[in-house]
């Protein structure tokens with residue numbers, strides 16, 4: 001008896017050949033040439049990597065639309081494209097040449113490097129075309145757009161200029177997870193791929209209240225490198241605070257965190273609400289001229305303050321946190337980078353810090369020692385948490401306000 005089993009492979013093969021032999025895609029276009037146009041440009045893949053199941057899935061959906069519109073009588077141009085720009089390409093070449101730093105690329109020669117990148121983007125073109133054909137994705141593969149070709153780039157520049165002429169472009173900052181080695185921000189999807197559990201030194205800092213002897217506001221951070229950029233402290237309107245005395249010094253912190261931070265041997269002097277603390281001025285930790293203003297180094301209220309960790313007072317460095325930046329913008333605090341795009345302190349951060357990489361242990365110790373020297377450190381504490389690293393190069397990411 002003949003098998004009634006449905007032979008998927010054979011059916012696929014037969015349909016494919018029927019389509020190709022009878023030029024079905026071309027005919028479906030030709031028949032509707034005078035119809036209303038529906039234009040589809042493929043969001044271009046990068047052909048220096050092999051296609052995977054994710055590409056397959058999204059392309060199935062893309063193909064649905066083309067076919068659906070065609071069945072509705074539209075003349076549906078479907079143009080293939082190749083993405084030849086960006087980090088995936090650069091990183092591949094860097095790996096091939098064994099380079100770790102941008103300087104090595106410059107020494108090799110940027111033109112030569114670009115030429116190599118241009119060749120590499122076609123590495124898996126054949127596999128991509130095969131996959132497109134086999135999955136039955138109808139697309140004009142013979143006339144693709146290629147992002148490194150001048151007409152394409154000029155079109156993008158033209159579009160950008162049109163937007164500019166209409167006054168719809170402006171420069172501001174966006175705080176992004178940023179890799180100082182790759183010199184690029186990472187998408188949320190990329191960041192999610194690179195979390196690692198790390199043990200870091202967190203610090204409890206004593207911010208000296210202006211005009212009050214031996215009185216300090218306590219704040220806490222897991223990123224000591226952001227301290228030279230401190231311009232404000234944030235308190236919560238719903239948080240209850242206390243002034244407490246310990247070892248002849250008065251500390252201000254959230255009541256809920258009192259024991260956790262100070263242990264034993266303290267006495268409460270008085271209680272205060274977040275609102276009571278607003279406007280309190282403190283002495284800057286570091287002497288950074290560019291951060292001075294009539295609004296700097298004061299206590300402000302913010303809705304992101306909780307008593308989950310730390311002291312219930314949030315150290316604010318405008319350029320190194322999303323909340324920080326928003327608060328800084330709202331108040332009008334100075335927006336100045338104490339750290340450059342390579343992750344090194346700028347000269348304004350002080351002679352001993354200038355040029356040092358912020359995530360080095362030695363740099364961190366330098367900052368901590370400076371605090372100790374000035375009597376501004378309460379204590380340090382090992383803190384284990386998930387920290388994002390660059391999935392490409394394993395560099396710890398910094399939350400960094402980028403010109404955008």
Ligand SMILES: [Zn+2]
Nearest residue numbers: 179182390393
């Ligand atoms: Zn990186």
